[in-house]
Amino acid sequence: MRVALLTLIGLALFPFFFHAIDGYAGLATQIVIVSIASIGFNFLLGYTGLLSYGHAMFYGSGGYVAALMLIRVMPQHPNLWLAVIGGTLAATALALLVGALAVRLYGIYFALLTLAFAQMIFFVVEQSQDWTNGDDGLQNFPTALLPVGPYTIDLGTPLPALALGPFGNLSDIKLWYVFAAVALLGVILGMRALTRSQFGEVLTAIRENEERSSLIGFNAAAYRLAAFAISGALTGLSGALRALYDGTVAVDAVGIDRSGSFVIYTIVGGVQTLFGPVIGTGLIMYLEAVLSAQISYWRLIEGVIFVAVIIFLPAGIVGTLTRKAAERARQRRALLAESLRARTGGPT
Amino acid sequence: MILETKGLGKSFGRFAANADIDFSVAQGELRAVIGPNGAGKTTFFNMLSGTTEATSGTIFFKGNDVTKLSGTRRVHIGIAKAFQTANIYPEQTVRQNCRLAALAHKQGAFALEIVRRSERLADVDTLAERAIEQLELTNVADVRSGDLAHGDKKRLDIAIALATQPEILLLDEPVAGMSRDEARKTEALVRKLASSMTVLIIEHDMDLIMGISDSITVLESGRVLANGTPAEIRANQRVQDAYLGGHSEAEMGA
Numbered sequence: 001m002r003v004a005l006l007t008l009i010g011l012a013l014f015p016f017f018f019h020a021i022d023g024y025a026g027l028a029t030q031i032v033i034v035s036i037a038s039i040g041f042n043f044l045l046g047y048t049g050l051l052s053y054g055h056a057m058f059y060g061s062g063g064y065v066a067a068l069m070l071i072r073v074m075p076q077h078p079n080l081w082l083a084v085i086g087g088t089l090a091a092t093a094l095a096l097l098v099g100a101l102a103v104r105l106y107g108i109y110f111a112l113l114t115l116a117f118a119q120m121i122f123f124v125v126e127q128s129q130d131w132t133n134g135d136d137g138l139q140n141f142p143t144a145l146l147p148v149g150p151y152t153i154d155l156g157t158p159l160p161a162l163a164l165g166p167f168g169n170l171s172d173i174k175l176w177y178v179f180a181a182v183a184l185l186g187v188i189l190g191m192r193a194l195t196r197s198q199f200g201e202v203l204t205a206i207r208e209n210e211e212r213s214s215l216i217g218f219n220a221a222a223y224r225l226a227a228f229a230i231s232g233a234l235t236g237l238s239g240a241l242r243a244l245y246d247g248t249v250a251v252d253a254v255g256i257d258r259s260g261s262f263v264i265y266t267i268v269g270g271v272q273t274l275f276g277p278v279i280g281t282g283l284i285m286y287l288e289a290v291l292s293a294q295i296s297y298w299r300l301i302e303g304v305i306f307v308a309v310i311i312f313l314p315a316g317i318v319g320t321l322t323r324k325a326a327e328r329a330r331q332r333r334a335l336l337a338e339s340l341r342a343r344t345g346g347p348t
Numbered sequence: 349m350i351l352e353t354k355g356l357g358k359s360f361g362r363f364a365a366n367a368d369i370d371f372s373v374a375q376g377e378l379r380a381v382i383g384p385n386g387a388g389k390t391t392f393f394n395m396l397s398g399t400t401e402a403t404s405g406t407i408f409f410k411g412n413d414v415t416k417l418s419g420t421r422r423v424h425i426g427i428a429k430a431f432q433t434a435n436i437y438p439e440q441t442v443r444q445n446c447r448l449a450a451l452a453h454k455q456g457a458f459a460l461e462i463v464r465r466s467e468r469l470a471d472v473d474t475l476a477e478r479a480i481e482q483l484e485l486t487n488v489a490d491v492r493s494g495d496l497a498h499g500d501k502k503r504l505d506i507a508i509a510l511a512t513q514p515e516i517l518l519l520d521e522p523v524a525g526m527s528r529d530e531a532r533k534t535e536a537l538v539r540k541l542a543s544s545m546t547v548l549i550i551e552h553d554m555d556l557i558m559g560i561s562d563s564i565t566v567l568e569s570g571r572v573l574a575n576g577t578p579a580e581i582r583a584n585q586r587v588q589d590a591y592l593g594g595h596s597e598a599e600m601g602a
Contacts, residue, residue, distance in 0.1 A: 205448050
């Protein structure tokens with residue numbers, strides 16, 4: 001409950017920090033959407049130890065399939081639910097297919113195989129002119145509407161006008177942000193339940209000792225495949241939302257830079273933490289948006305940040321903070337126990 | 349017969365680690381498998397537990413051919429193994445180690461239980477506690493298992509195997525590396541376990557083998573050299589010859 005409430009407050013306040021920097025009204029929404037992919041990536045890396053260097057194939061397929069559904073399947077009645085579900089399912093199916101081959105490999109071999117698959121998908125997308133419009137990507141597809149009960153909502157609608165002083169106006173924010181924030185909140189809470197479930201418990205066991213896990217009766221490959229599919233599904237969901245929000249999807253969504261970005265966001269924020277991927281995504285995307293407009297060597301700065309985190313904060317930002325807090329709590333408890341013993345004259 | 353092999357063999361290239369092994373264990377029996385170093389005992393065990401694939405022959409468990417079953421599937425039909433080097437989850441407590449094994453038994457090889465927590469499964473705790481008690485690990489149940497003493501780690505490995513609720517338990521050198529006292533304690537525990545299930549044991553400690561086994565199978569160069577009661581094996585000239593150089597008759601416990 002506490003986690004849910006704090007996340008809700010954080011998400012509600014988040015976009016107002018962006019008012020100070022002009023021209024980034026949409027960035028908050030994009031960060032919230034992409035965070036879902038980072039959470040998916042982190043689930044795979046953190047709970048199975050598998051580092052995928054091809055997650056853009058799920059992100060991109062989610063985006064392209066959602067867009068294609070609007071263009072080809074339901075141009076007259078563009079339904080956002082269906083487009084998102086379609087994109088997510090397509091990414092999940094792809095993950096099951098790739099995973100069936102990849103989850104028996106480990107370490108660098110797994111990373112290379114996922115990279116190879118992603119490059120194949122990239123090639124297919126780039127070459128399928130008729131469907132994907134090649135390098136230019138898909139644009140101007142019908143605006144997807146969100147039917148909720150008797151209403152049909154256009155997520156492009158701004159919130160009601162309400163002056164907020166230095167934080168601008170409530171109407172700066174569109175319904176899209178609310179929708180994406182609710183989706184992220186759901187994903188965070190779902191991930192928390194997932195990692196504490198039997199499934200998460202078994203994944204942790206397999207990661208710690210696969211040989212023993214197999215010989216107490218867990219099918220390790222099946223668990224890794226399921227984890228890979230869940231990870232791919234979340235990344236596909238993110239890709240679909242992003243394409244619909246941006247109103248465009250292009251080949252960079254399936255590119256190697258995109259795959260690398262999930263690695264960077266997650267490691268900077270903190271692997272195996274609930275909020276690390278969100279913090280990492282927010283920080284790097286924010287810096288990128290602010291700096292890349294003014295500095296031509298943004299990529300260099302990004303690289304320096306990545307290297308600095310790996311060297312100085314190997315557990316990532318959130319991971320390091322959590323560890324420090326746990327350490328302090330332990331010391332406090334030890335001190336308390338010490339003083340209690342001194343006072344009661346008990347054994348030391 | 350609960351477990352049987354016919355013509356079982358394992359070759360690595362031209363080298364036959366095991367060949368033509370005809371072997372059978374009756375329900376409830378405590379059988380030892382002994383033999384000089386390199387006799388192929390561990391290979392034989394690995395084929396029984398399913399971690400090594402046989403290159404020839406057949407394995408029957410309760411009359412069914414299980415030769416092609418994976419190690420994971422074999423756990424679920426009732427074959428469990430404790431390793432020569434304690435194979436545990438060092439980061440987890442003793443209790444959690446046993447809970448995982450009990451969880452595997454309850455839910456099967458794979459279950460997409462992405463919401464329900466294992467704490468909800470009362471049986472898991474019951475089965476884990478029972479295994480902990482049977483191996484006398486109750487007073488270290490909440491210790492991180494990587495911090496246990498050597499003997500306790502080995503006993504935990506057996507407790508993990510036990511928590512999967514096997515009908516036959518394979519113990520690969522359960523007292524290896526233990527002090528005399530620890531070894532005697534473990535021996536008493538194994539003897540107690542054997543009263544309620546079938547136990548197959550590889551061991552170099554001849555006092556232990558001669559003391560607790562119902563019957564003994566001797567392997568040499570990957571083949572069965574002899575089968576018999578401890579007394580028969582002790583008196584067997586071929587067995588004594590096989591052990592000469594490595595072991596004297598005195599070491600055979602005679």
